[in-house]
Amino acid sequence: MTSPALLPTRDRPRRTPASRAGEKLHPVNEGRLAFWLIIPSILLLTLVIGYPVVQGIWRSFFADSIDGPLEFVGFGNYAQALWGRYSKEFWAAFNVTWFFTITTVVLETLIGMAMALFMNRAFRGRGLMRASVLVPWAIPTAVAAVMWRWAFDPRGIVNHVLGTTITWTGMEWSSKVAIIVADTWKTAPFVALLILAGLQIIPDEVYEAAAMDGAGPWKRFWHITLPMVRPSLLVAVLFRMLDALRMYDLPAIFTNGANDTTTLSILVVRASLGNLQPGYGGALSTITFAVIFLAAFLFVRLLGANVVPKERS
Amino acid sequence: MIRLRAFAIAAAVALSTASLAGCASGNSSGSSSSAEDGRGPITFASGKDFTKEMGTLLDKWNAAHPAEKVTLLELAASPDDQRTAFVQNFQAKSSAYDVLWSDVVWTSEFASHGWLEELDPTVFASSDIMPAAVKSATYDGKTWGAPFMTNAGLLFYRSDLVKTPPTTWADLFKSCEGRPSGMDCYAGQFAQYEGLTVNAAEAINDAGGAFLAADGKTVTVDTPEARAGLSVLADAFKNGMINKEAITYKEEESRRAFVEGRLMYLRNWPYVYTSASATDSAIKGKFGIAPLPGVSGPGVSSLGGIDLVVSKFSRYKATAKDFLAFMQSEETQKFVVSAMNQASVRTALYDDPDLIKVSPYLPELKKSLLNANPRPVTPNYNAVSLAIQKNVYPALQGSVTVDQAITQMAADLANAVG
Numbered sequence: 001m002t003s004p005a006l007l008p009t010r011d012r013p014r015r016t017p018a019s020r021a022g023e024k025l026h027p028v029n030e031g032r033l034a035f036w037l038i039i040p041s042i043l044l045l046t047l048v049i050g051y052p053v054v055q056g057i058w059r060s061f062f063a064d065s066i067d068g069p070l071e072f073v074g075f076g077n078y079a080q081a082l083w084g085r086y087s088k089e090f091w092a093a094f095n096v097t098w099f100f101t102i103t104t105v106v107l108e109t110l111i112g113m114a115m116a117l118f119m120n121r122a123f124r125g126r127g128l129m130r131a132s133v134l135v136p137w138a139i140p141t142a143v144a145a146v147m148w149r150w151a152f153d154p155r156g157i158v159n160h161v162l163g164t165t166i167t168w169t170g171m172e173w174s175s176k177v178a179i180i181v182a183d184t185w186k187t188a189p190f191v192a193l194l195i196l197a198g199l200q201i202i203p204d205e206v207y208e209a210a211a212m213d214g215a216g217p218w219k220r221f222w223h224i225t226l227p228m229v230r231p232s233l234l235v236a237v238l239f240r241m242l243d244a245l246r247m248y249d250l251p252a253i254f255t256n257g258a259n260d261t262t263t264l265s266i267l268v269v270r271a272s273l274g275n276l277q278p279g280y281g282g283a284l285s286t287i288t289f290a291v292i293f294l295a296a297f298l299f300v301r302l303l304g305a306n307v308v309p310k311e312r313s
Numbered sequence: 314m315i316r317l318r319a320f321a322i323a324a325a326v327a328l329s330t331a332s333l334a335g336c337a338s339g340n341s342s343g344s345s346s347s348a349e350d351g352r353g354p355i356t357f358a359s360g361k362d363f364t365k366e367m368g369t370l371l372d373k374w375n376a377a378h379p380a381e382k383v384t385l386l387e388l389a390a391s392p393d394d395q396r397t398a399f400v401q402n403f404q405a406k407s408s409a410y411d412v413l414w415s416d417v418v419w420t421s422e423f424a425s426h427g428w429l430e431e432l433d434p435t436v437f438a439s440s441d442i443m444p445a446a447v448k449s450a451t452y453d454g455k456t457w458g459a460p461f462m463t464n465a466g467l468l469f470y471r472s473d474l475v476k477t478p479p480t481t482w483a484d485l486f487k488s489c490e491g492r493p494s495g496m497d498c499y500a501g502q503f504a505q506y507e508g509l510t511v512n513a514a515e516a517i518n519d520a521g522g523a524f525l526a527a528d529g530k531t532v533t534v535d536t537p538e539a540r541a542g543l544s545v546l547a548d549a550f551k552n553g554m555i556n557k558e559a560i561t562y563k564e565e566e567s568r569r570a571f572v573e574g575r576l577m578y579l580r581n582w583p584y585v586y587t588s589a590s591a592t593d594s595a596i597k598g599k600f601g602i603a604p605l606p607g608v609s610g611p612g613v614s615s616l617g618g619i620d621l622v623v624s625k626f627s628r629y630k631a632t633a634k635d636f637l638a639f640m641q642s643e644e645t646q647k648f649v650v651s652a653m654n655q656a657s658v659r660t661a662l663y664d665d666p667d668l669i670k671v672s673p674y675l676p677e678l679k680k681s682l683l684n685a686n687p688r689p690v691t692p693n694y695n696a697v698s699l700a701i702q703k704n705v706y707p708a709l710q711g712s713v714t715v716d717q718a719i720t721q722m723a724a725d726l727a728n729a730v731g
Binding site for chain 2: 066067085086153154155165167168169170171172255256257258270273274275276
């Protein structure tokens, strides 16, 4: 998406500094240059992200009718979702979205951490291992979802291996388990990769010194690994949390929202595309946006002083 | 400073998630192209052509009408995606699609928004056309579509185990009592999707219940008849006549169960006939077809099928209407049955001995079709169908009673049409 915008900016630095050869670049000039260089990207982003978002928010203040003139309803569509006639399904979706977010992020963080610690050790075939662990992440979610739905078929491989006859996608608890398993399988490697990057910058000397001081493996993990990997860990959790809050493909393909697996994103798609309610759909998507925004904001505020390196004053 | 940074990060990451509604809500703007009833080349936007024969059909038209050629535009295979493409096209008042392929449940929605050109009922809704198909193309007393293909559910049964197919639910379940072990009695499509609406509508309509009144606005489902209809399916789940794994069945899963010999009775569309008689089928030569069962005698099938509609924004409406007449003509409809293996909308063709030779299920399908009921005809079909699915599903699971399900369904339907 951003590559077309990068093209001109990639060309320009080559010419511009050359034409100013010998001339000392002042910080001010550099700033001005940077400004012009990022303008194309900003414009493109505004067009493809900003416009639809603003349009969605603007539309959410008008009635659903798609014929004739727009009728302004203020926050009416929001009221319908939050305490009006759709409130039951909205809050059910809100709760189940958070349920999936919390369970999958916790599992993915724990498993991802374990995978990263393992991959960080020196052993034969480490490169192959690191590459292969990323395969689930590389598979498009919709494809993975269809694959897992076959696996969770009553006559699928999961029942075969476990020796059970569970109707996985036909009951509430098992549908949720199936979705959590598939999501964890798919994205734990992504968490692992981000944590691995953090692990690799921890110098061996620190561990050696700790070992010499008598710190056992658990103490070394708790007092050295965890604090030092914390920035990467928080970024991984943040990304995963935001991704999980807009979960769509897995429940849509596994159950089509049955068995209390209707997430907020499913509601948005249903209202906007299915029921042709652009107003209510816009309100739902704006609420979802606000939920994700708030979650990200609180996360960064409360935990994430290190997510972005502090600016030097 | 930290606060600002946090804000910026949060905004950046959350922004990318909110663009969906914006894409979906393009408001109606732009001016209608001058509505001349002209003639010229037109575009036919159809669903995915699984039969691979649509081209042959259009070649025939194009050879006869060199100045009014039809271009085929095949859309995605998923009906939901087709509908989305149509709606976006209509909202943009675009003349890109002249003739559209409308699932029978969409026609009234498109018509209610004023997106369709009204058609002459004496041409496109004549008495030669199946009455249920005509009903599906009628909205507000006017004709908006030319029925092109039709479809109805059939009862597939194991002719090696059942001599005469049952016509009532009671007989059907009774005949299952001595079935071979490991074989399920009955299955239809019970996952939460459109197929569940179809199956529930058949059970409820047959028992004398209806979701909506003829006006498409009054909810009429809260009746003992509707409860009795839904109870047939819910009870069958409860006492094991329907395997609980059928709650995950769509058309394909249920077809597989039958073709692999795991099922005594199957409710499905006629397409199952082909794969059940294929050489790799476990039940080749061991199955028969009958109309669906009912409470007291043959049941009521939900109607499937395709109407062809003309866009209000088409520039060449005269050509488009001629093309519709061509597609509905007896010659084309014969081709629909013999080459495309689909069900014709012309009643007379079901008695054609040549066609019966190719598709032996035609006489049974005719019985089913003449007794078929369109699904609720309403501009809010999507929301109506969802309200039905959402309440039927837990009743079949047994997590709510039939009584609770119907009561809640009535409330949800009122929300959907209101």
